[in-house]
Amino acid sequence: MVEVKLTAVAGASVERDERTYTDNLSAHGARVHSTTPWQLGEQAEVTPVRGEPSLRGEVVYCQKAGNERFFVGLKFRDGHNSWSIFERFNGPVIVNAF
Numbered sequence: 604m605v606e607v608k609l610t611a612v613a614g615a616s617v618e619r620d621e622r623t624y625t626d627n628l629s630a631h632g633a634r635v636h637s638t639t640p641w642q643l644g645e646q647a648e649v650t651p652v653r654g655e656p657s658l659r660g661e662v663v664y665c666q667k668a669g670n671e672r673f674f675v676g677l678k679f680r681d682g683h684n685s686w687s688i689f690e691r692f693n694g695p696v697i698v699n700a701f
Contacts, residue, residue, distance in 0.1 A: 604624050604625055604626070604628075605624065605625045605628060605651050605686075605688060606622070606623075606624045606651065606652045606653070607622075607623060607624060607625060607635065607649050607650060607651050607652060608620070608621070608622055608623075608648075608649075608650045608651075608652060609621050609622075609623050609635055609637060609647060609648075609649055609675075610647065610648045610650070611645065611646070611647055612645075612646035612647060612648060612659065619637075619639055619641075619647075621637065621638060621639075622652065623635060623636045623637060623638075624636055625649075626674060628688070630679075631678065631679055632660060632663070632676065632677050632678045632679050633649060633658075633660065633676075633677050633679070634674055634675070634676050634677075635647075635649060635674070635675045635677060636668070636672065636673070636674065636675075637665075637672075637673045637674075637675045638671050638672065638673070639671075639673065640665050640667070640673050641662045641665045641673070641675045642662065642665070643662055643663065643664070643665070644661060644662060645661070645662045646659060646660070646661055646662075647659070647660055647661075647662060647675070647677060648660075649677065651686060655686045655687065656686075658679050658680075658686075659679070659680050660677030660678055660679045660680065661677065661678050661680070662675055662676065662677060663676045663677065663678045664676040
């Protein structure tokens, strides 16, 4: 679990910016808690609050998880993921381009 800032990328239909946390995290994507529903295909930036670089992802699902709580599945864009949590367990992670 990583505490993050979840922000809609400029041009989104609804402006979003919230401090939240990941429920599940991998080199390819994340499941993030949100207080608002997200639409498939929307773009979001996930930034750890402890000074790690932002990662941009595409919403691949949004599940209702109770009153005003949602699980948002993000698929990260291709590139290098340098979050320290990955380096501790696996060394630097490179997300392969397809």
